[in-house]
Amino acid sequence: AQSVSQHNHHVILSEAASLELGCNYSYGGTVNLFWYVQYPGQHLQLLLKYFSGDPLVKGIKGFEAEFIKSKFSFNLRKPSVQWSDTAEYFCAVNADTGRRALTFGSGTRLQVQP
Amino acid sequence: GAVVSQHPSWVICKSGTSVKIECRSLDFQATTMFWYRQFPKQSLMLMATSNEGSKATYEQGVEKDKFLINHASLTLSTLTVTSAHPEDSSFYICSAREWDRVDQPQHFGDGTRLSIL
Numbered sequence: 001a002q003s004v005s006q007h008n009h010h011v012i013l014s015e016a017a018s019l020e021l022g023c024n025y026s027y028g029g030t031v032n033l034f035w036y037v038q039y040p041g042q043h044l045q046l047l048l049k050y051f052s053g054d055p056l057v058k059g060i061k062g063f064e065a066e067f068i069k070s071k072f073s074f075n076l077r078k079p080s081v082q083w084s085d086t087a088e089y090f091c092a093v094n095a096d097t098g099r100r101a102l103t104f105g106s107g108t109r110l111q112v113q114p
Numbered sequence: 115g116a117v118v119s120q121h122p123s124w125v126i127c128k129s130g131t132s133v134k135i136e137c138r139s140l141d142f143q144a145t146t147m148f149w150y151r152q153f154p155k156q157s158l159m160l161m162a163t164s165n166e167g168s169k170a171t172y173e174q175g176v177e178k179d180k181f182l183i184n185h186a187s188l189t190l191s192t193l194t195v196t197s198a199h200p201e202d203s204s205f206y207i208c209s210a211r212e213w214d215r216v217d218q219p220q221h222f223g224d225g226t227r228l229s230i231l
């Protein structure tokens with residue numbers, strides 16, 4: 001069965017610091033990968049997705065993620081965070097197993113201090 | 115962008131009551147809808163997948179008689195928690211996908227916080 005690991009549970013950064021959130025998945029076949037963000041009191045929103053092509057994916061609000069197949073990773077990055085990036089970030093995967101739903105990681109709470 | 119509306123946002127009720135949660139896709143037709151449950155500080159756990167006009171597919175360990183799912187139209191799915199008990203208290207989230215393709219993103223509702231007294 002596919003699974004997703006997010007090793008950073010809670011990250012605290014100052015504004016303008018660089019961000020990298022780790023995401024690893026366990027499945028050897030073709031995968032579709034997603035990063036979702038949940039701002040306080042709001043619903044989950046799609047940040048970016050990867051399903052083929054260039055392994056470096058650019059999303060909204062200056063976020064990007066790199067798919068490294070050999071490492072089964074899809075880490076999220078942002079060069080300079082803002083206070084408004086404070087949120088919960090979820091990595092999710094959908095593999096070509098016929099299961100149509102996403103499998104989510106446990107989430108990473110990002111707190112950006114002004 | 116695609117919007118999913120979930121109602122109600124918060125429910126408090128007595129043990130033994132049945133509670134219905136609605137999930138609507140407002141500006142697209144959702145061939146597939148998903149119901150998740152989220153415990154505090156934990157990830158979203160898939161409960162079931164529903165397709166319009168057919169029976170829902172439940173994940174292992176989810177009681178289908180306890181959590182009734184109806185996907186009567188391409189824009190509406192409902193989750194009914196029957197005879198709810200305190201252990202059913204949780205945050206329930208629905209999502210919808212316009213096309214039944216795994217590379218298409220899911221659009222999420224705001225969630226329903228269910229508290230059973």
